[in-house]
Amino acid sequence: xxxxxxxxxxxxxxxxxxxxxxxxxxxxxxxxxxxxxxxxxxxxxxxxxxxxxxxxxxxxxxxxxxxxxxxxxxxxxxxxxxxxxxxxxxxxxxxxxxxxxxxxxxxxxxxxxxxxxxxxxxxxxxxxxxxxxxxxxxxxxxxxxxxxxxxxxxxxxxxxxxxxxxxxxxxxxxxxxxxxxxxxxxxxxxxxxxxxxxxxxxxxxxxxxxxxxxxxxxxxxxxxxxxxxxxxxxxxxxxxxxxxxxxxxxxxxxxxxxxxxxxxxxxxxxxxxxxxxxxxxxxxxxxxxxxxxxxxxxxxxxxxxxxxxxxxxxxxxxxxxxxxxxxxxxxxxxxxxxxxxxxxxxxxxxxxxxxxx
Numbered sequence: 396x397x398x399x400x401x402x403x404x405x406x407x408x409x410x411x412x413x414x415x416x417x418x419x420x421x422x423x424x425x426x427x428x429x430x431x432x433x434x435x436x437x438x439x440x441x442x443x444x445x446x447x448x449x450x451x452x453x454x455x456x457x458x459x460x461x462x463x464x465x466x467x468x469x470x471x472x473x474x475x476x477x478x479x480x481x482x483x484x485x486x487x488x489x490x491x492x493x494x495x496x497x498x499x500x501x502x503x504x505x506x507x508x509x510x511x512x513x514x515x516x517x518x519x520x521x522x523x524x525x526x527x528x529x530x531x532x533x534x535x536x537x538x539x540x541x542x543x544x545x546x547x548x549x550x551x552x553x554x555x556x557x558x559x560x561x562x563x564x565x566x567x568x569x570x571x572x573x574x575x576x577x578x579x580x581x582x583x584x585x586x587x588x589x590x591x592x593x594x595x596x597x598x599x600x601x602x603x604x605x606x607x608x609x610x611x612x613x614x615x616x617x618x619x620x621x622x623x624x625x626x627x628x629x630x631x632x633x634x635x636x637x638x639x640x641x642x643x644x645x646x647x648x649x650x651x652x653x654x655x656x657x658x659x660x661x662x663x664x665x666x667x668x669x670x671x672x673x674x675x676x677x678x679x680x681x682x683x684x685x686x687x688x689x690x691x692x693x694x695x696x697x698x699x700x701x702x703x704x705x706x707x708x709x710x711x712x713x714x715x716x717x718x719x720x721x722x723x724x725x726x727x728x729x730x731x732x733x734x735x736x737x738x739x740x741x742x743x744x745x746x747x748x749x750x751x752x
Contacts, residue, residue, distance in 0.1 A: 481578075648688045
């Protein structure tokens with residue numbers, strides 16, 4: 396069999412009703428010795444093991460050994476499924492169809508990644524068909540301040556060609572913004588290798604503009620060209636050569652506007668390579684943007700223990716495919732409102748490659 400999928404337990408947690416719930420873990424393995432794990436709590440990708448050019452297998456996904464780490468307040472969405480709305484909404488305020496809503500604020504005065512209890516902090520229902528895992532979650536009307544009941548389903552599948560396919564779908568009973576994503580942190584040298592190896596990564600992004608942000612990471616509404624700036628990653632750059640040149644910030648935490656054709660088709664988003672190991676990751680998606688984040692706000696000291704040592708600042712990178720941040724408050728940005736009778740559909744492919752040379 397080219398790809399296998401097995402289920403086991405990752406731990407137990409108490410739900411909102413005080414009942415003990417089993418957290419399931421699903422593990423794919425393919426003929427190339429690529430292995431990926433997802434759990435039903437928060438839809439977290441907890442492990443991505445990839446051989447290097449010499450056949451040495453490393454886990455390239457930053458995270459924790461057990462469920463306690465993912466329940467900890469120190470967890471920074473390491474591998475989480477994010478919703479209802481990824482990224483920031485200014486002041487937690489939005490107006491939908493003429494009705495004003497106040498959302499939970501959990502990032503200073505702003506709303507981030509779905510709120511205080513977003514989709515990353517719930518137990519998802521699971522179903523397996525063949526080697527595809529389906530996770531589903533029903534969010535109630537006004538949960539975290541959002542209107543409408545939402546039924547979200549995310550499918551995960553590893554192929555024999557080392558593609559990891561994530562497919563998001565959602566329906567709603569009231570008009571509401573929806574913007575799901577995955578928040579994995581990657582270090583292609585190995586998740587415990589830290590900033591020294593991260594700086595050696597070679598990054599390219601298929602984006603000719605970014606969403607300009609203020610000091611709080613909130614879009615101003617301007618979409619400046621990346622030409623002649625540190626954000627021009629259309630030509631591959633060594634991350635260590637550019638990460639410290641980002642103006643007013645300790646690294647990248649910006650939405651890049653993907654150069655694409657039809658939103659119905661997957662477009663090339665990014666390519667990241669680590670020459671020392673030969674590991675390469677490419678990203679493809681039908682979404683108009685991607686948040687490139689370089690772990691700027693992780694601790695600098697030995698404060699956060701991960702599965703392979705301490706997790707620190709600039710220890711990993713994220714590529715979160717998405718609608719533009721705060722789209723609900725910018726009419727010129729791609730529409731993020733889902734209406735009853737419509738289906739939200741977001742596809743992302745993470746392609747893992749091992750270059751022998």
